[in-house]
Amino acid sequence: CLSIADINDCKLNPCQNGGTCVDKVNSYQCICKEGWEGEICGINKDECSPNPCRNNGSCTDSIADFLCTCRDGWKGKTCNLKDSHCDRSTCRNGGTCQDLGDTYVCRCPLEWEGTTCHIAKSHACKSNPCQNGATCVNTGDFYSCICKEGFEGQHCQHDINDCNPPPCFNGGKCVDGINWFLCECAPGFTGPDCRININECASNPCGFGSTCVDGIGKFSCVCPPGRKGVRCEEVEEMAYLRGACLWKGQYFANNATWQHDCNTCSCVASAVSCTQVWCGLGNCLGHPNLTLGSTVCQSNQVCVPSPREACLTPSCAPWGECRDLESGKRVGPPSLPAPPTCWPNQAVLSNSCARLTLLLDKAQLPHGVTTEGLCMELRHLVASHQASISASHRLVLLCDLKQGYNDTLEVTMSSLSPTSGPEENRAVIEGIRVLGEFISRKQTNLSALTSIVEVKVETALISEEKQGNGYLIALICIILIILFAVGVGGLYYWHQMLRRRHGAGSLAGSTSVGGPCHRHHDDEKSNNLQNEENLRRYANPLKDEAGSAVMGGTTSKVGPGVGPGVEGSGVSDLPRVSVVRPLSSTAGPGEPLGTGGGAEMLELMDDAVTPGLGKSMPSQSSDPQPRLHSAHRSSQILLFKAQSPDVRKNTAATFDDAGAHKDFAKRIINLKVLPPVQRTLQPPQGERNGGGGGDVLTVIV
Incomplete structure (x- = not known):
């Protein structure tokens, strides 16, 4: 508890020369009268600094006043007049100025005094306007109240609420007093503001070699194998059973199943296996009605409450999620393990991303249902199915209201593995299908899921190609094109070589036999x-x-005309x-x-x-009778x-x-x-x- 008792430090009136004392916490303050200064008002204030006299006038200081000695015929309070000592600004607060030749005098009203009517005779604080022990300070026609600690207002009439902002931590209750407060701490905490956690393990409550774990207002004992109980005082018989499993300090019998967060664990032959469904970010806003503990955000994170639309049927317990703080004090997106292409309202269907749309009848929903609460129940169903088929695929299930609707829930499922293979993709497709069947066939006893009136399952089957096939196909195409070009070039070269050889042979033949004419004749x-x-x-x-007319044989030779055209041993008709x-x-x-x-x-x-044709013609005989061949x-x-x-x-x-x-x-x-x-x-x-x-x-x- 914290209690403050104020001591009146002005009781001995330390202020001098009519100064007013103001009491503070273990100190005081003096409000000096006009013309005095200092901590206790013991110093005469020098009104000649700086020199107010003009035209080389000399200044003489007095208490709350000064006097100018003018030269060269100058007159007035500050030697600023030539014809008279009086002007409109010489006397203040309604005083009347009278010129006496070598000096002047101010006729002041009844409430004012001084050479220029600048000092008030009657104080505004005579009526004691300030309350709750406040100090009244005169300021001419007005006053001001200096309040004591714990009060505020023009006359210090209001008590300051010392419990705002709340000074107590860890659920402590604040009690307001006059310039003090009192914190009533919750169980397990102590201190003026309840910051100190009480160590319940300080008395060593656990025995038999167990380990004590301090909690908030409680403790727990981690028992060694074979022991159980609050303080490990009992013998654990299950530890000696065949096939039993020890998991997080607790024994489970063979073939036993239990829930851990949203997953399902089982013990088979002394081996524990649990499903690996992601259970959400957790709630960073604590509430007494919540069974699960709240999540503590890191130093670079902030707890962001869920929007009002996330509460499907008010009133709902507070829910928030931790988000990272980015540059410029901007709040980043939620840290979800699924890729952004598989978030609700922006999902792109693929082999590794499926979508489920649920239409809700909000009239049948129980009170206090949120989108995250429904999503947690869906994760329980997926984990139960995974446990029934002895699978442990790492699946991520996200939920959010469909954009533009307040009664439609969009659910996406993806794989938590960094590289989703065919096995994980089949698990995603199978998981979303089984989830849709459970809900549509009413195979669940969860009251929130029975209010679903329409289920829509969306999946996509895309042919899977190994990474790099595109480059391999392009490489093969380039090689084939090169081979084809080489083949065409080889054929062209071979054809040119044949033409050259044929031309060379023809040229040689024409040279040796007689030219192109001989080829025609051949x-x-x-x-x-x-x-x-x-x-x-x-x-x-x-x-x-x-x-019958031929005498003897005749030999004919048909030739191309390169030699003698006719050879014979007789004359033939x-x-x-x-x-x-x-x-x-x-x-x-x-x-x-x-x-x-x-x-x-x-x-x-x-x-x-x-x-x-160039043949050898038969010579013309002198015989006038032509032969038979001439006919x-x-x-x-x-x-x-x-x-x-x-x-x-x-x-x-x-x-x-x-x-x-x-x-x-x-x-x-x-x-x-x-x-x-x-x-x-x-x-x-x-x-x-x-x-x-x-x-x-x-x-x-």
Whole structure:
């Protein structure tokens, strides 16, 4: 207890020269009269400092006054006037100034005195206006009261409430007095303001080797194995049972279960296992009706009360949570173990975050239900399910009112593990599903949860990809692109090498044999030999008739024209084939030449009529009678065959090239109107006029 007794230090009146004494706690204060100063008013105040006289006037100090001696004709109280000693400011408080020539005098009212009427005759404190032992101080027409300790007001009429602000700690009760207070401490505390915790273990109440733990107004004994009781005076029989568990100084039988916070613990074969559901931040606002103790915030934290909306059915016990203080004395967000993406009203559904929405019938809720209280009951359900399946996943369950609603609770569930794997994700999805089934099927006896009328479970299934797959796929794509580019470059290089080799071979061939013309002639030779072989397969009546007139064998050589054109051991009257040249395709009726699609005409010329090919022509004999071969100079043997795409492809280029170098005197005959085999004895129109004769053999293939 604290009690203060004030001693009157002004009892001996220590103040001098009419000073007023004011009593204080173990001290006093002197209020001096005008003209005096000092701690006890023993010093005459020097009114000449600073010098109030003007125009070089001399100042003489007196008690509460001064006197100026003027020079050079100056007059007045402060030597500031030239014609008179009086002006409006010379006499104060309504006094009248009278000029006496070399000085002046103030005629003062009855209540004032002094040379300038500045001292009051009657004091305002004569009526004793101040109360409760206060000291009255005159200030001219007014007064002021200096109150004693414990009082306040203009006349010190109010007793100061010494219990505001509350001076007692730890639940102590304050009793107000006059300038004192008394703290009645709660059990377990003592001291003037109840700050001292009484040590109940000071008397060593625990025995048998136990440890005493001091509490608030109580103590507890931590007993050694095999002992129990308040003071460990009893023998613990359960300690000797098979499969018993010792957990936090208490024995539990085998297969026993118990509650710890919101989790469920079990003892199996001397091993204790507990579920690992997060049980919330705790309440930092203590209340006698709360069974759980309050949480003490750290030095860098502050206790923030929950909002009024968190109380679903008033009246509710106070609830608060500790939050960190940030720079600028701002309060930070709550320190929740779940990521912000899985908080109520801002959750993003994923494999590791699920949401449950509960619609409440507030009329059926009991009194005093809060959102945190409902959330604690939901955590109990999740922990019970985890214990039933022997699981211990670290789960976090958060609750808050849905934004914009006062009867809808939004619940989120996530994993407490730093890296949530597939097993933890399945536990989250399974936990929120089981929680929804328990509530919707009314499989709980909790009265608050029976008032839920609608349950909505929301989960999300997202395909899980290992971290880094995106980089691996990009790397594989880059490697494939590089390989493809290398392959294309290799093919291009190989193609260029083949072209270079082919060009080098062609150049060498042209140099050794005779140039591009020789290559054309070689192609013509190979094709002529093949066509000649094909012609021999058909029966030629002209050849039979000519053969009877031939004397001996005849040898013909068809060549490209690079050497002698004819070699033989006899003179033959049979026309010799020199060139086989394809003519344009036969056209149908109404079609231009060369557009026919079904046949092609070949022209076989003897070597006597191809002077432009560079062959060796037979020398002109002096004999006026031309030989038999001269009569066949204009002879033509035509082969007409059906056009084949393969044949056209193989022969077109060669014959076209040959046509660029050779000029044949020829006459194209329309073979479509001729019979399959026709002998023509009449020469063509062009040769009939010229006197020449010739035979034409037409073969239709």
